[in-house]
Amino acid sequence: MSASYTYTENVNTNLICCICRAPFVDPVTTTTCAHTFCLECIHTALSISSQCPVDRSRLTVHDLRGANPLLRNLVDELVVECPNRQSGCNETSQRQLVGIHVRDSCPYTKVPCSHPNCNQRVYRKDARLHSETCPAQGILACPDCKVDCLANELEAHRRLCALEEVTCNACGVIMIRAELAPHTDICPLVAVPCEQAANGCPWSGARHHLLDHVSTCPYEAIKGFFATHTVKVASLEDENAALRRQVGELEGQLRCVAADVHATRVSLGPWFRSDASTSSAASPVVSPNTSTAATVSSPVSLASDLAPSPPPRPDGARRISALNAALLGVSSDAPYVPPDAEPAFEYDHHRALPAPTININTSLEGALTSLRNSVVALAGSLDSSSRRHDVTLMTETLRMHEEVQSLRAIVHGLRMQVHQLMMERSQMGLYAARSGAAGAGDGGPWSTRAEYLNEQSSTGPPMMVPLTTTVRRTTENKL
Ligand SMILES: [Zn+2]
Ligand SMILES: [Zn+2]
Ligand SMILES: [Zn+2]
Ligand SMILES: [Zn+2]
Ligand SMILES: [Zn+2]
Ligand SMILES: [Zn+2]
Ligand SMILES: [Zn+2]
Incomplete structure (x- = not known):
């Protein structure tokens, strides 16, 4: 009997029967030599020979007593597989409970069919299905339609039988079930x-x-109103659905654009400044070129550094202008040179540095390439601008030089005129002295000055330069 159990784990050797080599089943202990065996095993052994199978001492069934309860519990609580494992049951339980499992609940225990005329034994799990289709059950005819049914299916058939008589719940008229549905559609009391x-x-x-x-x-x-209203609502719902789709698509595009902008910001790094901090923030909508230029130039104020501003007029030119005005009697407010010549030295605003256009409408890589090209263009512009500035400075220097030359000529002419005047005056003084009193023989301070001037005049020939000619020459130099 013990061979029918399959133990799920290794069993202590002290619980093994020496006759059947398996854990004890209903263990008994001998009173003479205190050896323990399965009840069935030792009965079989004693029926052959009245000896203890271990030590061969004399032994009869009267020397057997039930084993220690502790030992009984140990072997009864060993975990075993269900004996129906071969059939498919995977249950395991204590050995003392496995018999109850097999008898009462194991789905793979075979049980007899519930119909008295059937001799089949089927798995417990299949018993209900077999009972419903068991060929041994009786065949019954429906009393209404006379169709043959299995005995256990008759009740279900009669609930649906088309020929069974039913009563209309509204008017109480009795009819067969097949007529009930058409009747309900016209029954005046429904x-x-x-x-x-x-x-x-x-x-x-x-x-x-x-x-x-x-x-x-x-x-x-007002059902006409409802009809048109329904049509309108339907069209509005269609339109609403289309708009929802569009909004969804636009939201998707917006997310893409936002991701691009974020990537661009990350790429720009410290070069990025939000529109809020630029001067163009006053208007919410700014042209791409404006915002891009502001963005590119922001960290180092590149744009303001490169912004063209007219070079200030040299301070010396203003002083020369004042001097000429004093000499020629013209207003000091008037320009020193003719007005039409002045713009030649003004900084040309229209030749300001070209703002490189940046295309940020393409992909991030395209925008970066565009930015790089823009920086290169700005560097080139800066270079040419400084060269232009050098040329302007040189021209201005040459002009100043010529002005100084012409002024020297003017001063020389003035000196000649003063010399002439002093000469005339000293001659007049000498003449007056000779014709005047003899007491003033030494001539006084005036005569001394006149002689000195006369000596100076002898170093070179007196030169008279008309002032008008000098002014014209200056003008030519300016041009
Ligand atoms: Zn013994
Ligand atoms: Zn045994
Ligand atoms: Zn089982
Ligand atoms: Zn059956
Ligand atoms: Zn029927
Ligand atoms: Zn009715
Ligand atoms: Zn109504």
Whole structure:
């Protein structure tokens, strides 16, 4: 009997019967030599020989007693597999409980069919299905339609049988089931809703009252409005759905653009400054070129550094202008040179550095390439600008040089004129002295000055330069 158990784990050798080499089943202990065996094993052994199988001492069934309860519990609580494992049961349980499992609940225990005329034994799990289809059960005919049915299916058939007599719940007329549905559609006592119930009419009543209600139903009067309203609502719903789709697509595009902008910001790093901090923030919509230029130039104020500003007029030129005005008697407010010549030295605003265009509408890589090209263009512009500035400076220097030359000539002419005047004056003084009193023989301070000037004049020939000629020459130099 012990061979029918399959133990799930290794068993202590002290619990093994030396006859069957398996854990004890119903263990008994000898009173003479204190050896323990399965009850069945030792009975079989003693029927052959009245000796203890271990030590061969004399032994009879009267020397056997039930084993220690502790030992019984140890072997009864060993975990074993269900004996129906071969059939498919995977249950395991204590050995003392496995018999109850097999007897009462194991789905793979074979049980007899419930029909008295059937001799089959089927798995417990299949018993219900077998019982419903068991060929040994009786065949019964439906009393209404006379169709043959299995005995256990007759009740279900009669609930649906088309020929069974049924009663209309509204009018109480008796008819076969097949006629009930058409009858319900026309039965005058069946409760029906108003035809305008979908539009909100709460009325409900027997069908033969419906016509009376329709004549007074307030919803019936405006059913035309409901019809057009329904069409309009349907078209609006379609439009709404289309708009929702568009909004969804636009949101997707917006997310893409936002991701691009974020990537661009990350790429720009410290070169990025938000529109809020630029001067163009006043208007919410800025042209791409404006914002891009501001963005590129922001960290180092590149644009303001490169912004063209007219070079200030040399301070010396203003002083020369004042001097000429004093000499020629013209207003000091008037320009020193003719007005039409002045713009030649003004900084040309229209030749300001060209703002490199940056295309940020393409991909991030395209935008970066564009930015790089823009920086290169700016560097080139800066270079040419400084060269232009050098040329302007040189021209200005040459002009100043010529002005100084012409001024020297003017001063020389003035000196000659002063010399002439002093000469005339000293001659007049000498003449007066000779014709005047003899007491003033030494001539006084005036005569001394005149002689000195005369000596100076002898170093070179007196030169008279008309002032008008000098001014014209200066003008030519300017040009
Ligand atoms: Zn013994
Ligand atoms: Zn045994
Ligand atoms: Zn089982
Ligand atoms: Zn059966
Ligand atoms: Zn029937
Ligand atoms: Zn009816
Ligand atoms: Zn109504």
